[in-house]
Amino acid sequence: MGKKIVIIGGVAAGPKAAVRVKRLMQDAEVTLVDQDSLISYGGCGIPYYVSGDVADEKELRSTSFHMLRDEFFFEKAKGVRTLTSTRAIAIDRTNKTVTVENVQSGEQGKLEYDQLLLATGSQPVILPIPGNSLDGVFTISDLHKAIEIKERIAKGQVGKAVIIGGGAIGLEMAEAFTDLWGVETTVVEFMDQLLPKAVGWTMATILTKHLREKNVEVFLGEAAEEILGEDGRVVGLKTSKRTIEADLIVMAAGVRPRAQLAVEAGLHVIPNGGIVVNERMQTSDPAIFAAGDCVEIVHLLTGKRFCAPFGSLANKEGRVAADNMAGIPSTFKGGVGSFIMKAFDISIGAVGLTLKAALAEGFDADVSLTSPSDRAHFFPGQDIVCFEMVFDRRSRRVLGLQGVGPMNDALSARLDAAAVALANSATIEDFSNIEMCYAPPFSAAIDAINAAGYVAENLCDGRMRQIGMADFYSWMDDYSSQPDWQVLDVRHPKQADPLVEALGEQIWMSLPYEQVRDRYEELPDDRTLIIFCNAGSRSYEIQVFLDSVGRKNTLVLPGGYNVIRRMGASWLP
Template sequence: MKVIIIGGVAGGATAAARIRRLDEKAEIVILERSGFVSYANCGLPYYIGGVITDPEELTLQTPQGFWNRFRVDVRVRHEATAIDPAGKQVTVKNLETGEVTVEGYDKLLLAPGAAPTRPPLPGLDSPRLFSLRTVEDTFRIRSFVERNRPKTAVLAGGGFISLEMAENLAEMGVEVTILQRIPQLMNPLDYDMATFLHSHLRRKGMHLRLNTAVAGFRQEGETISALVEGGEAIPADLAILAIGVTPENALAKQAGLALGSRGGIVVNQRMETSVPDIYAVGDAVEIPHLVTGENTLISLAGPANKQGRVAADNICGGDSRYLGAQGSSVVKVCELTVAATGLNEKAAQAAGLSYEKIVLSPLSHAGYYPGGKLMTMKVLYEKGSQRLLGAQIVGHEGVDKRIDVLATAMQAGLPVTALKDLDLAYAPPYASAKDPVNLVGFMAENLEQGVVKQFHWEDVAGLPRDGSVTLLDARTPGEYSGGCAEGFVNVPLDELRDHLGEIAPGKPVYVMCQSGLRSYLACRILAQDGYDCYNFSGGYRFYESVLLDRWTRQNAYPCGVERP
């Protein structure tokens, strides 16, 4: 059996190694357009920033190493230019010599990945504008930075690569401006959760230009300017275009493979395309989203690796299935950890799901043990079924742990209330006896059993301030004086019982505190005294984060300085 694999990074390299483990006799050829195979594409920004210092660390395997260990014939700088599915042949161009050959196959695996999206904008050919995909791109940016010592950089895009680049450039002392078309960074987050990231980056001195689409670039001398809609030009020494990725589907198209509505290659659970003996994996394929069941593009290394293994099994005559992904992701941005799994509110709404949301801000570990850090968690579940739909967490230590526990519970089909029963490992340096994940279960059970009702930050502006409802702030006077939501009257929780007589009977009561715990306790006191009572989800710290973000955004535009 002869197998040709087009693309030798995550999915392709994994498949090659697995095929060899299953079939010592197969002839395996990897065609890789770039000069490197099996490289650590998620590590590239960290080489630019000097976190990873040895360029050899970026390449997990060399062609020679791959041959020695797996007898895989890796041909770097070789581009597949056409596929003939009927003749089972691939046309290959040697990018070093220009030589074109034709290579037959029994099985073909497409793992071409996704390319940085390049819309038809002016100035994309500027030598000071870079995209980041390959090891070559990395070396190019790194050598530009070493040679030119840029003081400023403008980054178009607010996703993983842009933010990892922003962090690495900022740590080298570069002043960073991030342009983002929509009002928030990091699409896996909802806007409210993203505000914690925004304020963190602003505190680090980054300039966020949200709601600002890039319209092109213009280089004049040693300055490249990002042009934004409206005519403004943002000058910098260096520009990065990282507004997203587009599946590489040109070969698949040419070969007549079925493509999905998002431009990705259509595959079944066996990672087979619409054409016999052609498989596809990785960023170029559309896979089922485990929560919605809809086909989607998920450009992440974890799914690509798993798909590569499944394709290899099937290429070797097995029957393995890839069921889909739920978009579990995490990213480090300037000491902040941002993680998500499943659907956020935007996605749940788009999927037409009826959901409830829970917001909390637990400590990463026991409060009495030093070093605990607050994290902000938001968990969505489906009304009625109590099915977990998704989670988002922004914080420091312990964020990656909780997102993985929630991802596991979600994928295993646990209802949200089952989270309260999870027997998680506790010791003061690692967690609390009631782990944040347990707390989500407790809170969901309270909501589901009607022990408490809640309201959200979107509701605050619309609450009547005409006396027809009571607005309470259950924090201490000191906390309250530092800032409160308009119209909310301070009655500290511990004094509430003594002031019940002063709260207008028969009117709904809306209660806020700092994180949502004391206001919940207040609601329980009030509800048992006959009040129709609502607890503010996430507390004032959540409300304030959204409010400050909006304020900063509105005030920052005229002068370009967004730091409050």
């Protein structure tokens, strides 16, 4: 018999490592332990199971060839001894044993290991507010919870739901509740925008508008203060601003690494954080590896450790751990935080840092906001994707890319290319020259990702001066804050006129793009002109021209009407 390998945790990293290490060392005795009865499931698929897109929870735990990944599958097909409903309760590093306990019988036993993998995952944050243990309060922590939620909805027990937390899981659940089941759903987010860690305010505002159009109520900047109950069951949520009726509440306020076992074993763990591993996924004990949501990985842009609880990374980390347990010196160098989600008819996603995060990290950061077509603008079905590309002005390194697009793979294509580029320390100029495959049904001759690079170059080199979208919105709410500002709309009068009429020429004036070279002297020169078009490119061109004739008091509104239309505004006619 070969090495004894014990793997604790059976969702993503654990099973991946188990089958890989078994393939690499067929003589190894590989034991997979999980406290749950259901293992090896696609946790990210839970919202689609709840929505009904995925009819049966078994689909989430089946292979692509429709075989159920239960303990028998792992034993028979994979040669991996699999102990479900078995909790690991202690690690004895000296004697290299793990004490396990059957969660039904309470029976205990010891598993010997030569090498151990901790793949204990993450656990949802439970907000310490009154009522948090009432019947009807859920976290999305495992498949059982998902099954129970779906059953309640299917039985008609849920007319109104509240999601606490505007992160990905919460929003995916909101869609599931609303779209198929018609549950009146409200999302309550403590921060002043949705997805605060992933995207900037502009992208988040587009998302908020879309959710509201799809009948999801969204309250931002509101703290959940108390969960209200009657007879032990949830009836509502009291926030810092209002009370919301609810038959069901999902706490989706983030996850934390499940690292207690590692802490108790004396391994190096970040306080209140994840297990520390090296590039080989080895913990501070060389015989113990860790992978998946329970570890902290290196952020390739900041060099700092961070938690990246994604099933995709868990699989990669699990595979690298398995390789190293089998003597193959594989490495996992870190991540750039690739993220994407579906929200009804749109996609929203990100890689790298937001502007806010980049500034907080001390970068000399700025952002290019663009709104190009996702494919040739003459191709039927083309749509707009809005992008924010964050870069460092000093080093010209690209730090992040966030975007919102239609519900297809156009956004993910750009994020994926960007992820590879970021991991290779790409500069703005590198982005300008990324060789996206081109044909009109798939992309534009100047691809969105290149265009983002172009704009960033122009900003970095001082050829383009812009106004931030948030500043523009502030001013539109209160003109007196900048009494000498005026919008110069260079779009066709058919597009500009409704705004000129609604807001008055002192706020919004029109001069078509192609007439500016002949008529620029008509423009006022005693105020700051905010140049406005559909996407920002005509505005930039006009700014450059006006600079050349000495009219330098202009700012471009990047992204233009394409972005504003998607964000919405009370002043839009």
